[in-house]
Amino acid sequence: MGKPGLRQAIRRQFDRRALPALAAGTLLVLVVLFYYPISTVFVDSIFVDGRLTLSVFWTMLSDPFYFGEPARLLTGDSPAAVARATLSPDRRLGIVGFTAYQAAVSSVASVALGLPAAYLLARYEFPGRRTLRSLTILPFVLPSMMVAVGFVATFGRNGTLNGVLTAAGLQRVELLFTLEAVIIAHAFYNAPLVARVTTAAWESVDASAVETARSLGASPLRAFRDVVAPQLYPAVLMGAALTFVFTFSTFPIVLALGGYQLATVEVFVYRLVGEFDYAEAAALALIELGISLGLLYAYLRYEARNTVQRSGGDPLPRKPLVPDRWSLRETVPRLGLAAYAVLALAVFVGPIASMLLASVTGPDGLTLTHYQFLLRRQATGAAFQVKPWDAVVNSVLFAAASLLIALPMGVVVAVLTTRDYRGRKLVDALAMAPLSVSGIVVGLGLLRGLVFGVEIGDTRLAVGGALAIVGAHAVGGYPFVVRTVGPELDSLDQSLVESARALGAPRARTLIDVELPLVWPAVVAGAAFAVALSIGEFSATVVLATGTSQFTMPIAIERFIGRRLGPATAMGVVLLAVTSVSFFVIDRLGGEDVGF
Incomplete structure (x- = not known):
């Protein structure tokens, strides 16, 4: 066979085997970076001092410190006594009970803050409405530690809020390291989620159904109650359920704004890791994982039964935010929205604005002292201290390296989960598992499984902390690539794909030459999400970076943040700038059609 024929044969083999090979490679990466580390956590929890035991689980389940008063049922207390203790003012919630309690209150606050935004976006037309709706996704990519330092700058003793209260002649308030501060921060992150899903449901309501109810004599309030509200309830409950799942496994916000006195399960796992109590940390992490997976499963089942489908009719018409004629009926809801706008600005814009202001102000007014401190720390800091420029470089390098793993993994999984074949749902579930596992658990698993190493014969195989951090970031980021690219692949005109296949293009060649160019904006958007999540990732990184540089x-x-608020806010501004520049660079690489 001549060289041209040989090259064609090699190319045919490559085209035929490229996608299966990429799928196998993705599976191998998942096993090494996710499933093996998670299994290591499981082993740590049931093998103590070289023997198989469930004593750690039993100790936790029967300890009121972890599970509150109901744990006494396992130590022989009567149900009646436990019930009386549970209902008493002095009841103990335990770590798990408190975590569930703060998640429930956070869900209520997120719904209360998100519903008015949904009403504004779904029922009114005004300049910038589409931009405002697009911004509802922004909190998901804002680094949690940056937001936390913004809340400290807002609610601290010398923060923006107390500055405003003092100027108005009112008494200062102490919100920092309180449950209220944690709840408000959780609402910052999750109210936009509630607004987003509820707005979509509101816009799917058929206007003709409302008109029919009105023509039959129903008042506007009755028509809303009987026609519109029943179609909104599932979306509101979905947003609340998802908020509960997210805030149950919360970590950075509570660590920064609540400290150990308001410790959730994740914060306490981190504390146990710091105390080298790996067996107890692993057991508690698995208990949290089991609860989180149960909550996520219940949510997915509910979502599957109550997904809002767009009706075939026209949506409800939106009113102009500024009417041509003012009346009491037109004025009252708009006054309510104006009051909500003030509250929303305080919650959503206030922390970021406070961080920016605190970074350039001091006791004597405007100053660059905090940024100068960062420069001095970089030049003269001790070896064990965090050096700002090194942190910036590490963040960028980790983001770039994790993107090289997360992007191809995400695209491959998106392809695999949008093809019709037996076992697709299983592949989807296994590939999306990292979404349901917290960063602390992933970090603990990578620490115990890869950083500490594996003994094979007389040799110990281990990876460095930097490689483990890149792996954790890739595992956390690639599901967002899947969820961005997958729907676009699924919505492609299949006649284009079939035409390419009919002309003899192999499956891999069709994907590269036809499908990916058509969904390129989604690929770039997924890359931007992966980079932003990597730059802002804290939970797994803090476990893996402890004791390293x-x-x-x-x-x-x-x-x-616990020692010098000024430098913390300056570092937060640097983080905001790096994240924004990353988005801009990826946006320019993706072309004009990419939007976020």
Whole structure:
């Protein structure tokens, strides 16, 4: 066979085997970076001092410190006594009970703050409405530590809120390291989610059904109650359920704004890791994982039964925000929205604005002292101290390296989960499992499984902390690539694909030459999400970076925040700038059609 024929044969083999090979490679990466580390956590929890035991689980389940008063049922107390203790003012919630309690209150606050936004976006037309709706996704990519330092700058003793209260002649308030501050911060992150899903449901309501109810004599309030509200309830409950799942496994916000006195399960797992109590940390992490997976499963079942489908009719018409004629009926809801706008600005814009202001102000007014401190720390800091520029470089390098793993993994999984074949749902579930596992658990698993190493014969195989951090970031970021690219692949005109296949193009060649160019904006958007999540990742990184020099910007903020608020806010501004520049660069690489 001549060289041209040989090259064609090699190319045919490549085209035929490329996708299966990429799928196998993705599976191998998942096994090494996710499933093996998670299994290591499981082994740590049931093998103590070289023997198989469930004693750690039993100790936790029967300890009121972890499970509150109901744990006494396992130690022989009567149900009546436990019930009386549970209902008493002095009841103990335990770590798990408190975690569930703060998640429930956070869900209520997120719904209360998100519903008015949904009403505004779904029922009114005004300049910038589409931009405002697009911004509802922004809190999901804002680094949690950056937001935390913004809340400290807002609610601290010398923060923006107390500055405004003092100027108005009112008494200062102490919100920092209180449950209220944690709840408000959780609402910052999750109210936009509630607004987003509820707005979509509101816009799917058929206007003709409302008109029919009105023509039959129903008042506007009755028509809303009987026609519109029943179609909104599932979306509101979905948003609340998802908020509960997210806030149950909360970590950075509570660590920064609540401290150990308001410790959730994740914060306490981190504390146990710091105390080298790996068996107890692993057991508690698995208990949390079991609860989280149960909550996520219940949510997915509910979502499957109550997904809002767009009707075939026209949606409800939106009113102009500024009417041509003012009346009491037109004025009252708009006054309510104006009051909500003030509250929303305080919650959503206030922390970021406070961080920016605190970074350039001091006791004597405007100053660059905090940024100068960062420069001095970089030049003269001790070896064990966090150096700002090193943290910036580490964050960027980790983000770039994790993107090289997360992007191809995400695209491959998106392809695999949008093809019709037996076992697709299983592949989807296994590939999306990282979404349901917290960063602390992933970090603990990578620490115990890869960083500490595996003994094979007389040899111990281990990876460095930096490689483990990149792996954790890739595992956390690639599901967002899948969820961005997958729907676009699924909605492609299949006649284009079939035409390419009919002309003899192999499956891999069709994907590269036809499908990916058509969904390229989604690929770039997924890459932007992966980079932003990597730059802002804290939970797994803080476990893996402890005792090393592999600090990132979120860790630098956490180290500063308890000692020097000014430098912490300056580092937060640097993190905001790096994240924004990353988005801009990826946006330019993706072309004009990419939007966020």
